[in-house]
Amino acid sequence: MTDTPAPTPAGTPTGTSTAEDPLRAHAEDAWADELAALAASDDRPRPAQWRLSPWAVTTYLLGGTLPDGTEISPKYLGQRRIIEVAVATLATDRALLLLGVPGTAKTWVSEHLAAAISGSSTLVVQGTAGTPEESLRYGWNYARLLAEGPSREALVPSPVMRAMETGAVVRIEELTRIPADVQDALISILSEKHLPVPELDTEVQARHGFNVIATANNRDKGVNDLSSALKRRFNTVVLPLPDSHAQEVEIVRTRVTALGASLRLPADLSELAEIDRVVTIFRELRSGVTADRRTTVKSPSATLSTAEAISVMASGLSLAAHFGDGVVRADDVAAGLVGAIVKDPVQDRLVWEEYLEAVVKDRREWADLYRACRELG
Numbered sequence: 003m004t005d006t007p008a009p010t011p012a013g014t015p016t017g018t019s020t021a022e023d024p025l026r027a028h029a030e031d032a033w034a035d036e037l038a039a040l041a042a043s044d045d046r047p048r049p050a051q052w053r054l055s056p057w058a059v060t061t062y063l064l065g066g067t068l069p070d071g072t073e074i075s076p077k078y079l080g081q082r083r084i085i086e087v088a089v090a091t092l093a094t095d096r097a098l099l100l101l102g103v104p105g106t107a108k109t110w111v112s113e114h115l116a117a118a119i120s121g122s123s124t125l126v127v128q129g130t131a132g133t134p135e136e137s138l139r140y141g142w143n144y145a146r147l148l149a150e151g152p153s154r155e156a157l158v159p160s161p162v163m164r165a166m167e168t169g170a171v172v173r174i175e176e177l178t179r180i181p182a183d184v185q186d187a188l189i190s191i192l193s194e195k196h197l198p199v200p201e202l203d204t205e206v207q208a209r210h211g212f213n214v215i216a217t218a219n220n221r222d223k224g225v226n227d228l229s230s231a232l233k234r235r236f237n238t239v240v241l242p243l244p245d246s247h248a249q250e251v252e253i254v255r256t257r258v259t260a261l262g263a264s265l266r267l268p269a270d271l272s273e274l275a276e277i278d279r280v281v282t283i284f285r286e287l288r289s290g291v292t293a294d295r296r297t298t299v300k301s302p303s304a305t306l307s308t309a310e311a312i313s314v315m316a317s318g319l320s321l322a323a324h325f326g327d328g329v330v331r332a333d334d335v336a337a338g339l340v341g342a343i344v345k346d347p348v349q350d351r352l353v354w355e356e357y358l359e360a361v362v363k364d365r366r367e368w369a370d371l372y373r374a375c376r377e378l379g
């Protein structure tokens with residue numbers, strides 16, 4: 003049996019995939035080739051324990067061409083300065099907080115930063131209302147603890163503790179969802195850079211290279227707002243929604259092309275028309291006014307971020323590949339579109355109906371989309 007390699011469009015991970023063929027490889031594996039090429043050509047000073055210089059980390063995130071001609075694909079599409087400030091922060095003793103509305107690539111950027119700086123993006127704590135202090139400090143293997151008493155072998159280090167010991171970057175996702183008293187465990191770790199283990203009468207000291215990248219959703223404001231003591235230990239970098247229509251189309255196109263390739267969907271997305279329409283609809287519903295500024299529209303309760311536009315297009319790609327003729331058309335995106343917009347069956351349904359009748363119906367070249375949405379009932 004032969005495996006014909008699928009074509010790899012721009013922005014597609016180029017690294018050799020592992021034998022297990024994971025559904026979603028870690029950034030450091032998926033982009034291993036790019037990271038190796040950057041390390042080889044990087045002659046700028048590297049902070050202690052960093053795999054790459056700050057310049058090379060920035061190039062990895064934003065893309066570029068190396069002196070030997072290797073192309074580095076852009077991971078983040080947006081302002082260069084945002085990434086420079088984030089990388090520069092991590093080279094100091096201050097931690098980095100990526101803040102923004104859902105779908106602005108906070109998780110994506112933090113994963114790539116950790117992969118480029120420490121060679122691993124896998125030290126991560128997922129913040130929820132139920133995150134216990136053990137997830138930030140350490141816990142115990144109770145069988146061993148009972149059998150042998152407290153010992154280093156019975157201790158279960160958290161990702162934060164492992165990052166301190168190895169001098170690596172640890173990621174804390176959705177920091178503001180973590181209960182305030184649990185968050186406080188971070189204050190002494192970030193200010194003193196050591197973690198006491200009184201049960202063993204010892205402490206873990208952070209090695210050079212240790213730092214924290216936290217993400218937080220500014221819609222969650224008020225859930226568990228960061229205490230001012232903790233805020234002082236972070237530099238905040240806000241990731242904005244894409245500036246322009248063209249930039250948002252480009253983000254969606256790049257990500258959906260890469261997703262389609264990794265899911266091996268034999269569908270054609272070279273036709274940008276459908277992406278263009280989905281992005282137009284999302285931007286109009288988000289801003290409350292049509293692109294020509296003539297008609298005001300109501301906004302639905304759902305967050306219509308770039309990430310949702312990517313999902314709508316990815317499901318359209320799958321429908322086109324498996325049930326259509328391989329080209330993404332209006333009836334392939336209609337169901338995903340309505341599903342993303344109508345989250346509340348009453349309020350959002352009204353908002354969507356109004357938009358459909360007042361805006362979509364009036365655009366003559368959108369007749370196919372209007373029909374496809376109407377047919378959904």
Ligand SMILES: Nc1ncnc2c1ncn2[C@@H]1O[C@H](COP(=O)(O)OP(=O)(O)O)[C@@H](O)[C@H]1O
Pocket residue numbers: 077078079080102103104105106107108109110111217244253257308309312
């Ligand atoms: N500016 C951008 N550049 C590149 N990709 C982006 C951008 N904005 C959003 N994305 C894409 O959106 C998706 C969702 O991002 P994610 O990191 O999960 O968002 P967040 O953590 O902010 O909610 C990712 O696949 C990411 O590639």
Ligand SMILES: [Mg+2]
Pocket residue numbers: 108109110217
């Ligand atoms: Mg996230």
